[in-house]
Amino acid sequence: MSDTPDPKDAARTGKLLALGFDFGARRIGVAVGSDATGAARPLTSIQARDGRPQWSEIDKIAAQWKPSILIVGLPYNSDGSESEMTRRARRFGHRIGDRLKLPVEFADERLSSREAEARLRQQRQTGDRRRRVRKEDVDEMAAAIILQGWMDREQQQGKEVDDQPVR
Numbered sequence: 001m002s003d004t005p006d007p008k009d010a011a012r013t014g015k016l017l018a019l020g021f022d023f024g025a026r027r028i029g030v031a032v033g034s035d036a037t038g039a040a041r042p043l044t045s046i047q048a049r050d051g052r053p054q055w056s057e058i059d060k061i062a063a064q065w066k067p068s069i070l071i072v073g074l075p076y077n078s079d080g081s082e083s084e085m086t087r088r089a090r091r092f093g094h095r096i097g098d099r100l101k102l103p104v105e106f107a108d109e110r111l112s113s114r115e116a117e118a119r120l121r122q123q124r125q126t127g128d129r130r131r132r133v134r135k136e137d138v139d140e141m142a143a144a145i146i147l148q149g150w151m152d153r154e155q156q157q158g159k160e161v162d163d164q165p166v167r
């Protein structure tokens with residue numbers, strides 16, 4: 001049995017299914033995770049023009065996976081301060097939540113892209129990955145890292161995910 005979440009399983013069991021987003025001006029990485037498996041995985045990347053996503057693609061993904069919550073990474077500066085990209089990612093989170101009528105939580109995504117690059121490079125070196133690493137791959141993996149970190153923190157806190165998500 002795979003740790004890969006399946007949209008039909010989550011709908012059937014009533015378990016939490018979350019979509020995670022790594023917001024960027026050119027691409028938005030998307031990941032999916034389930035509390036049934038405790039795992040998040042890269043899903044896809046969506047092209048964006050100056051931070052404006054192809055909403056129809058996001059709508060398709062949401063219709064397929066039927067998430068109960070959305071997690072959007074916030075790219076803070078290394079000192080914890082906000083940047084213009086932090087504000088843009090937060091604005092994206094509010095828009096996607098309003099559009100899909102779903103709760104949104106934000107997660108610190110500092111260094112997620114570096115970690116994604118390192119993981120993908122290691123997969124390539126060990127032979128687990130045959131093709132070269134594309135920017136889209138990094139965005140997708142970064143979204144999975146952001147979502148997995150959020151899921152791990154929720155599990156450690158013993159918090160029910162349905163307890164008043166932050167919007």
